Amino acid sequence: MLGVVVTGQIWVRVPSTLRMLWRNRLGAGLTAKDMMLHMIGRFGMNGGQYQAVEFCGEAVKALSMQERMTLSNMSAEMGAQAGLVAPDEVTRQWLALAGARDVQTEGWFTDDGADSITHEFDASTLAPQVAAPHSPANTRTVDTFRNTPIQAAYIGACTGAKLDDLRAAASVFKKANGVRLPAGMRLMVAPASVQDQAQAEAEGVMAVLRDAGAEVLPTACGACSGYGGSIPDGANVIATTARNFKGRMGSATAQVYLASPYTVAASALRGSISDPREVLA
Numbered sequence: 427m428l429g430v431v432v433t434g435q436i437w438v439r440v441p442s443t444l445r446m447l448w449r450n451r452l453g454a455g456l457t458a459k460d461m462m463l464h465m466i467g468r469f470g471m472n473g474g475q476y477q478a479v480e481f482c483g484e485a486v487k488a489l490s491m492q493e494r495m496t497l498s499n500m501s502a503e504m505g506a507q508a509g510l511v512a513p514d515e516v517t518r519q520w521l522a523l524a525g526a527r528d529v530q531t532e533g534w535f536t537d538d539g540a541d542s543i544t545h546e547f548d549a550s551t552l553a554p555q556v557a558a559p560h561s562p563a564n565t566r567t568v569d570t571f572r573n574t575p576i577q578a579a580y581i582g583a584c585t586g587a588k589l590d591d592l593r594a595a596a597s598v599f600k601k602a603n604g605v606r607l608p609a610g611m612r613l614m615v616a617p618a619s620v621q622d623q624a625q626a627e628a629e630g631v632m633a634v635l636r637d638a639g640a641e642v643l644p645t646a647c648g649a650c651s652g653y654g655g656s657i658p659d660g661a662n663v664i665a666t667t668a669r670n671f672k673g674r675m676g677s678a679t680a681q682v683y684l685a686s687p688y689t690v691a692a693s694a695l696r697g698s699i700s701d702p703r704e705v706l707a
Contacts, residue, residue, distance in 0.1 A: 495588070575698050
């Protein structure tokens with residue numbers, strides 16, 4: 427039920443809260459994208475009921491700021507009005523590095539006894555997640571789609587090409603010891619921002635991706651929003667984007683699967699949907 431706050435003559439409807447409590451920590455080769463796809467697969471694209479969804483628990487606290495942004499960003503795909511993570515020292519350090527100091531973060535947490543519904547998850551048992559065409563809600567574990575052939579892979583968008591995402595994808599290719607993409611595979615990388623791309627260049631991350639055979643696209647929404655002509659017609663595509671609706675990425679005949687940057691990189695490397703943990707082991 428929505429509460430009501432009266433401020434002068436303005437009535438503001440305050441959404442109740444759905445708390446997604448993630449215990450323990452993610453294993454190697456998993457990211458916030460896997461967490462989010464799992465939740466969307468469980469609750470559906472209207473599961474947020476246009477409420478505020480709060481992500482909390484040990485697994486969330488262990489995430490970087492960029493990973494937390496992925497959770498909040500993709501709360502829209504779960505039908506939420508807002509996606510929230512309570513600020514902590516990770517938040518304060520990130521704000522300070524961004525030039526915002528002396529920001530008051532105390533008191534920004536859910537009160538004990540607040541009107542909310544809590545759902546619990548165990549991050550330590552989560553497997554890499556993949557959403558099949560044509561909805562993020564069509565999510566299953568990666569093994570469900572094992573060996574599905576892939577002709578194109580796309581690492582891009584605000585939910586899949588931030589600096590942490592680029593690092594994750596590069597780590598897969600590093601572990602492959604110089605193995606390049608199979609013949610006919612197209613890997614496109616569109617960094618989420620110029621700043622992240624510059625840092626990835628400085629760290630050698632972009633060089634790893636290029637050496638593996640990646641084509642670097644401009645830092646724009648691009649194929650995520652369906653422009654630029656990057657997605658081949660009739661192809662099976664695996665992407666780090668937030669949505670895989672029919673025609674969303676430009677081609678109405680492409681079959682788009684969603685996954686984390688680890689899973690997208692591993693699938694590009696092998697030419698079929700693959701568990702990144704096998705490459706990283």
